Amino acid sequence: MFGARCLLRALRSCSSAPCPRHRPAARVSVRGALGIQSANGERVKVQGWIRSVRSQKEVLFLHVNDGSSLESLQVVADSSFDSRELAFGSSVEVQGQLVKSPSKKQNVELKAEKIEVVGNCDAKAFPVKYKERHPLEYLRQYPHLRCRTNVLGSVLRVRSEATAAIHSFFKDSGFVHIHTPVITSNDCEGAGELFQVEPSSKIKVPEENFFNIPVFLTVSGQLHLEVMSGISYTEAVEILKQASQNFTFTPEWGADLHTEHEKYLVKHCGDIPVFVINYPLALKPFYMRDNEDGPQHTVAAVDLLVPGVGELFGGSLREERYHFLEQRLARLGLTEAYQWYLDLRRFGSVPHGGFGMGFERYLQCILGIDNIKDVIPFPRFTHSCLL
């Protein structure tokens, strides 16, 4: 983005010689323009969407926003610029001079010399209306247009920043990022409520199943992360803090009524990270343990495939324990499907544990957004898969 400092440097460099009139105007973001403390006629070009139009007898006022700032830039133009095309929602490119604004509402405004309409907007048909604060439920009908509003634009930006922060946290803590698969033949939680994946009828494959076996959208990457606990053997302080340093950030699907959305889960095996300290108890899933262990209220978790065999994960893997797990899987009729799971425990298993955090629930919590559909760029749920 072309910031204010950049612009000032560019302008300063031409201050010793008179700027020729034909020098192209420096492009500046709305944020950059608004950040200039004492505007003095700098020639700039601003691109953005019209957020308001006010037409007076001799002057035309536009507010232009490009997404770089919640605030818009006031454009002041001669009324001769007025045109039906300068409508709410249209995208424009404005060239002119940045000057000190006579109004107290803003420091700076753009005196237009040239206004070009880049993309017309049929403001009557545009579902986003001028000056209206649309309810989130209303905007949900227009997933292709709602990012043009302040609220959704902000939510998506916070989502992006939160994603980056989580990636940074794990990277800085020495974790390895693993892309766990979206398609799986595992039925991890035994829930049976899964989405099946099959080639559409247009694909000609002689077999009944493209992959030879039925496959599903994953409901959890935890088993795949367990596999990856073999990538490094790291600090093991106690069972709930033992680290296999890998994590994933993969969408997961459950088909039950409460979690039918695409969910991005932050999963990791290892030390309890910073952001789980003070994790809201109300959002705590059943498998997270309430530590109640100090001034900072923390939760921790070990998520187990087979309940009651927690001791398998810590300490030495003695033969009798292995056989206990073997028999349990046999009783469930899972021996063949989960031979690999037994294998992990046959060939030098190490203590490991972890937890999952619903990324969207986390976003709801920090943003105060009631409905999970409003923190997902393109939500999918029963009866709805728009776009």
Place this chain on the structure above:
Amino acid sequence: MFGARCLLRALRSCSSAPCPRHRPAARVSVRGALGIQSANGERVKVQGWIRSVRSQKEVLFLHVNDGSSLESLQVVADSSFDSRELAFGSSVEVQGQLVKSPSKKQNVELKAEKIEVVGNCDAKAFPVKYKERHPLEYLRQYPHLRCRTNVLGSVLRVRSEATAAIHSFFKDSGFVHIHTPVITSNDCEGAGELFQVEPSSKIKVPEENFFNIPVFLTVSGQLHLEVMSGISYTEAVEILKQASQNFTFTPEWGADLHTEHEKYLVKHCGDIPVFVINYPLALKPFYMRDNEDGPQHTVAAVDLLVPGVGELFGGSLREERYHFLEQRLARLGLTEAYQWYLDLRRFGSVPHGGFGMGFERYLQCILGIDNIKDVIPFPRFTHSCLL
């Protein structure tokens, strides 16, 4: 990770007073231990997997690796420690003293005082064999164990670092990260070779389709990214470098023979980023343009839904062009399904463009790995969905 510097600091702090014998040994990674320049009997604890066992009359040599380094740490123990359990592949915890090694092969070795087997390994049944350099095709049969080898462990680490670098690049360039959906009702490329997603028979829903319409695994997030070009209006220099600052990093599926794997694509709309300079021409997809525009060989791309209407993306969206697109979609019978796509062009469209890069192809290229299945943690392809 407990690095060498950390360890030395800890050791220095107790050098003024004699260390009591019962003080717990400081845990150190193999990398940390190997990094100590002049070992002098420091008491440490190392955890890792046994990579080799050599039993002599009076001495037992082990090589222990924890994934923190390609090199292993030599453990020297009295032959009384020898046991059937100390086998290739077992996980162990070794306490002892770090000393200067008499051999020239290594600077430092660990004189064992205590060796605990954490997880036994049935070395006979373990598919990874001592001292063997297994072909990648062989290891592919064991996706749950192959991360224990040097080669796959390294590939997964480079994959993790590359992911982080790409995220950083886009973040530092001011892009917004968008999670594009995995399930979609769009048939983006019109290929018709798609994977359909439906609730498994166990889910009781009265409707034929859970989402009311047929849905598929996405083959491209490009249309969803186009939607998000409405989030910010940014620098537009020329059509191929016009930026709508968002990108995605989502798995995509095609069912054709060459791309049936899960592919992670880096998609973005905007300025051509650094890593596309010198992008190998051999890997250039059809829609990337060869710029041949200077000493640095660059490629660029605009990927269009409707071929031949490239001009729609640049400059002002004139009415006749909109009608051209409208008629084209009508001829293809897509008017209803793509009304949202027309909407984007009705309500203040801005110039935008982008390209996609196959992340796995990129990894293959920088790592010199022939088969794409070896750079994917859990590859899925025809007749195979292991784990």
